[in-house]
Amino acid sequence: MNDKVISFPILADYNTPIKFMIEKMTNYEVRLSPKMTKNTLEIGSKYSPDYACLPFKYTLGNYIETLENGANVIMQAGGGCRFGYYFELQKQILSDLGYNFEFYSLTESDVNGISSIYKTLKNLNPNIKRVRYLYYLLLTFLMIYYMDKLDMYIRKNVGFEINKGSFDRVKKSMLTKFSKTRGFLDLIKTYYYYRKKFKNIALDKPKNCLKVGIVGELYTSMEPHSSYFIERELANMNVEVTRYTNVTFLLITKRFKEKYYLRKIKKYCKFTMGADAMDNVARAKILIKKGYDGIIHIKPFGCVPEIGAMKVLENLCDDEKIPIMFLTFDTNTSELGIKTRLEAFHDMLLMRRGNEK
Amino acid sequence: MKNNAYLGVDIGSISTKGVIIDDSNNIIACEYIKTQGNPISAVKQLIKSLESKFDSNLYKIVSIGTTGSARKLAGKMLGATTIKNEITAHAIATISIHPDVRTIIEIGGQDSKIILVDKKIVTDYAMNTLCAAGTGAFLTNQAKRLDIDINDFGSIALMSKNPVKLAARCSVFAESDLVHKAQLGYKKEDIVSGLCKSIVNNYLNNVAKGKKILSPVVFQGGVSKNIGVVKAFEDELKTNVIVDDIGHLMGAYGIAIMSKKSVKDNDFSFRISDANFETKVYDCSGCANNCEVIRIYKDMKLMDSWGNKCENGLK
Numbered sequence: 180m181n182d183k184v185i186s187f188p189i190l191a192d193y194n195t196p197i198k199f200m201i202e203k204m205t206n207y208e209v210r211l212s213p214k215m216t217k218n219t220l221e222i223g224s225k226y227s228p229d230y231a232c233l234p235f236k237y238t239l240g241n242y243i244e245t246l247e248n249g250a251n252v253i254m255q256a257g258g259g260c261r262f263g264y265y266f267e268l269q270k271q272i273l274s275d276l277g278y279n280f281e282f283y284s285l286t287e288s289d290v291n292g293i294s295s296i297y298k299t300l301k302n303l304n305p306n307i308k309r310v311r312y313l314y315y316l317l318l319t320f321l322m323i324y325y326m327d328k329l330d331m332y333i334r335k336n337v338g339f340e341i342n343k344g345s346f347d348r349v350k351k352s353m354l355t356k357f358s359k360t361r362g363f364l365d366l367i368k369t370y371y372y373y374r375k376k377f378k379n380i381a382l383d384k385p386k387n388c389l390k391v392g393i394v395g396e397l398y399t400s401m402e403p404h405s406s407y408f409i410e411r412e413l414a415n416m417n418v419e420v421t422r423y424t425n426v427t428f429l430l431i432t433k434r435f436k437e438k439y440y441l442r443k444i445k446k447y448c449k450f451t452m453g454a455d456a457m458d459n460v461a462r463a464k465i466l467i468k469k470g471y472d473g474i475i476h477i478k479p480f481g482c483v484p485e486i487g488a489m490k491v492l493e494n495l496c497d498d499e500k501i502p503i504m505f506l507t508f509d510t511n512t513s514e515l516g517i518k519t520r521l522e523a524f525h526d527m528l529l530m531r532r533g534n535e536k
Numbered sequence: 537m538k539n540n541a542y543l544g545v546d547i548g549s550i551s552t553k554g555v556i557i558d559d560s561n562n563i564i565a566c567e568y569i570k571t572q573g574n575p576i577s578a579v580k581q582l583i584k585s586l587e588s589k590f591d592s593n594l595y596k597i598v599s600i601g602t603t604g605s606a607r608k609l610a611g612k613m614l615g616a617t618t619i620k621n622e623i624t625a626h627a628i629a630t631i632s633i634h635p636d637v638r639t640i641i642e643i644g645g646q647d648s649k650i651i652l653v654d655k656k657i658v659t660d661y662a663m664n665t666l667c668a669a670g671t672g673a674f675l676t677n678q679a680k681r682l683d684i685d686i687n688d689f690g691s692i693a694l695m696s697k698n699p700v701k702l703a704a705r706c707s708v709f710a711e712s713d714l715v716h717k718a719q720l721g722y723k724k725e726d727i728v729s730g731l732c733k734s735i736v737n738n739y740l741n742n743v744a745k746g747k748k749i750l751s752p753v754v755f756q757g758g759v760s761k762n763i764g765v766v767k768a769f770e771d772e773l774k775t776n777v778i779v780d781d782i783g784h785l786m787g788a789y790g791i792a793i794m795s796k797k798s799v800k801d802n803d804f805s806f807r808i809s810d811a812n813f814e815t816k817v818y819d820c821s822g823c824a825n826n827c828e829v830i831r832i833y834k835d836m837k838l839m840d841s842w843g844n845k846c847e848n849g850l851k
């Protein structure tokens with residue numbers, strides 16, 4: 180059986196490392212889901228229950244498009260909130276629609292992520308050796324780690340590039356290079372090469388530019404389509420953006436930081452609230468302490484953990500006298516409404532700085 | 537030598553407002569008309585009637601600002617020098633009139649907002665999100681249902697001694713509550729007064745939730761003309777609520793003030809009311825995203841287009 184075609188839902192630029200990993204560990208073809216468009220969301224929400232949150236609709240849209248495109252094995256990451264259960268529901272919806280496919284959730288078969296992914300991949304490739312698996316898993320982790328590190332730098336500076344689009348161009352070529360990684364040494368070399376390239380991009384950045392931190396639900400924060408490219412909008416207003424939610428955090432740092440985060444906000448939270456809600460409160464606090472001008476909290480409509488976080492964030496920002504804006508995304512949120520609110524938020528931050536132009 | 541004048545236009549969902557001010561922020565001319573779902577003709581009509589109120593021998597318009605939900609479209613039509621969101625415009629206008637203001641409540645046709653101000657600086661704001669309950673459009677609809685002229689709404693509400701309790705969370709539930717109460721035989725003024733209270737409760741629960749409302753409180757937007765709602769706010773907040781005569785023009789007034797900073801030395805002519813503006817919407821077929829691209833034509837000549845996510849849409 181060599182005709183399996185593997186695919187997975189899109190999450191920002193993480194296609195590259197995920198594709199790399201699956202290709203190296205199995206011998207099947209990996210076909211990327213078609214690019215995310217308005218159509219993705221339309222078919223996704225058509226077959227979704229109305230009360231399911233936005234990530235459900237986007238990923239279901241991804242699945243349908245990629246199945247139409249010839250894929251017959253789908254992988255999903257699983258998650259900490261009800262997204263973990265969505266996998267079962269999406270499987271049911273898709274088979275009701277008449278698609279014939281295999282569906283794997285990478286983190287579902289075991290409590291421990293690393294052995295869980297191994298077990299799942301073992302289903303697809305029984306011959307995989309533990310050593311080979313660990314080697315490529317670590318290589319992929321490192322790739323993701325490098326990507327996230329550079330992304331942090333990009334978010335802080337992309338709003339100030341002199342030639343529009345320079346960051347995008349370099350990033351594109353970096354991802355192409357990453358996808359052809361031959362080993363650790365090669366990856367490290369590529370990383371330093373591109374890091375230098377990014378740092379050499381000409382910037383026109385004032386020392387006291389506005390700084391905004393984005394916290395919120397993981398899918399909405401990471402996938403630009405689902406938040407109407409909020410980071411790009413902010414960058415166009417010459418704002419430095421920081422967001423801590425990324426795959427490195429979710430896979431690795433989250434479990435180590437939990438205690439530290441809880442200590443940081445012990446005045447507000449005594450325990451975690453599911454998914455990343457508590458982490459977001461702690462991060463908001465860290466951002467405020469770092470002197471950020473404002474916080475934007477984003478979530479899909481009906482996201483339970485983040486609704487819990489909102490009230491705590493409100494209290495925190497009230498005590499610290501830092502403005503916070505809550506944005507909720509759903510299938511019909513008009514882009515103009517988001518733009519109006521962002522623009523007003525930006526004006527307000529400028530006014531607070533006392534240098535309103 | 538003519539004096540400088542500055543034009544501000546606020547095109548909202550329900551009404552279109554225009555204000556012309558002079559150097560010391562005095563209003564020279566103002567106009568308030570209904571948008572009626574057609575911003576292009578509303579802007580034309582507005583400009584026409586502003587022209588008749590404006591003494592072009594004394595003043596010349598040197599800058600134009602647009603705000604409101606159709607600010608981009610109107611900005612292109614008028615050749616505006618400043619295009620800004622209505623939240624900032626309202627804040628600037630109110631601060632210039634009431635320098636000590638702490639809370640601005642604004643309820644318009646489709647949206648409502650709260651703006652908190654401290655020492656002339658906006659410190660926080662919020663806007664209603666996915667629901668339009670508790671806005672002017674809701675009141676207008678209910679007035680129609682009860683067969684009341686919306687202008688009498690407030691005075692009828694004040695006659696009530698025993699306001700009806702109505703659900704405040706959602707406009708659909710409030711409406712079914714209202715129908716039910718009317719069928720039970722409640723007096724009209726009690727229902728109207730109950731509606732005013734439900735608007736206020738909805739606002740305080742959904743828009744202003746968790747924010748501290750400090751006085752002085754300024755109430756503006758179309759709904760501020762409704763004395764029933766003003767009274768309900770005063771009862772609920774237990775403080776005096778200031779309503780300006782020009783409360784409904786504040787957005788336009790604010791954007792006129794803001795446009796002063798972007799003066800271009802061109803004499804604005806009122807001719808645009810004769811020009812033929814047309815918009816065409818088409819689905820771009822450049823890629824699978826099918827962006828809705830809006831193109832605006834002036835006398836059949838393409839002026840601008842927007843709505844595209846990438847360069848393909850500009851073809």
